[in-house]
Amino acid sequence: MTAHAGDDFTLFPESLGTLAPMVMRSRAGAGTRLANGLFAASLADRCSSGDTLELDKRPFDLRAAAPLPPLMRVYLYTMTTHPSERQQGAYRIQIILPNKGRHFDTTDDAYVILAGYNPSLEVFALWDADAHDIGKGIPHSKGVQVLEDTLLEAMSRGVARQTRRLRGTDESETVVASRPDTLPEALELRWQLSIERLIS
DNA sequence: ATTCGTTTATAAGTTCACCC
DNA sequence: GGGTGAACTTATAAACGAAT
Numbered sequence: 235m236t237a238h239a240g241d242d243f244t245l246f247p248e249s250l251g252t253l254a255p256m257v258m259r260s261r262a263g264a265g266t267r268l269a270n271g272l273f274a275a276s277l278a279d280r281c282s283s284g285d286t287l288e289l290d291k292r293p294f295d296l297r298a299a300a301p302l303p304p305l306m307r308v309y310l311y312t313m314t315t316h317p318s319e320r321q322q323g324a325y326r327i328q329i330i331l332p333n334k335g336r337h338f339d340t341t342d343d344a345y346v347i348l349a350g351y352n353p354s355l356e357v358f359a360l361w362d363a364d365a366h367d368i369g370k371g372i373p374h375s376k377g378v379q380v381l382e383d384t385l386l387e388a389m390s391r392g393v394a395r396q397t398r399r400l401r402g403t404d405e406s407e408t409v410v411a412s413r414p415d416t417l418p419e420a421l422e423l424r425w426q427l428s429i430e431r432l433i434s
Numbered sequence: 435a436t437t438c439g440t441t442t443a444t445a446a447g448t449t450c451a452c453c454c
Numbered sequence: 455g456g457g458t459g460a461a462c463t464t465a466t467a468a469a470c471g472a473a474t
Contacts, residue, residue: 314466326438328466379438 270294270310272351273358276417277302295344301422303345309338313350313359313380325352325359326379338363345425350380357385358412360424362431365407384411392416393423 273296280298296306311327327350338346346363359380380396387394388411396409408427412420 312466 270308272414273308273310273349273417276358276414277421280418298421302418303421303425305342305344306347306421307339307344308347308349309363310347310349310351313352325350325382325385327359329378345428347421347424348378350378352385355385355389356414357388358414358417358420359385359388360410360412360420362407362409362424362428364428364431378409380409380411384409388412388416388420393420395423 274294277296277298280300280302294308294310296308297304298306309329311329313325313327329348338348340346348361348363350359350361351357352359361378384394384396393410393412393416395411397407408424410420410424410427
């Protein structure tokens with residue numbers, strides 16, 4: 235299913251709080267923007283400033299405190315599962331960078347968050363952006379997937395992770411899935427994993 | 435044979451312009 | 455000034471092809 239402006243607001247949990255008006259006023263890609271709002275709202279108490287959020291943009295920046303990256307640049311996409319999906323129980327997001335961009339924008343040393351959100355399950359998935367933005371970067375679009383099992387586990391336990399090997403390389407990435415209410419933990423974990431990758 | 439990645443197509447939403 | 459219509463932009467969906 236798809237979240238379009240005007241219909242699926244009820245799919246989003248109470249957590250939007252005061253962000254709701256802002257989110258509802260947002261424009262293109264309602265589904266994504268709603269997710270943006272939820273994402274931000276989930277981190278509200280961890281952010282240095284819950285205001286000045288530009289949810290109308292993709293990606294959008296988020297400033298956080300303490301255990302989280304100071305500046306996060308969030309690329310959030312709607313995570314879907316296709317009827318014709320080859321792999322049963324697989325969810326995926328399609329990365330399409332704005333304006334012919336070939337790489338994630340890391341200006342200002344922002345930590346890039348590559349995330350997906352599924353409104354039906356109400357779970358986020360966090361990929362390792364660095365692991366995907368390598369070499370020539372992203373062509374036109376790039377799809378990454380998660381197993382449904384991981385998502386379900388995240389739903390019940392709050393946070394879950396899944397490692398999968400990227401073909402073409404011997405590198406493996408870790409996908410972190412999480413419920414909105416445990417997003418801070420998931421992000422922290424994701425960040426730690428990225429750091430570990432850098433020093434290896 | 436199966437899984438992942440890339441590309442193309444279709445749909446919806448939003449914005450801009452013109453006409454009443 | 456308001457309303458209606460058209461065009462454009464961006465997102466979502468699906469299929470195809472390559473690699474393991």
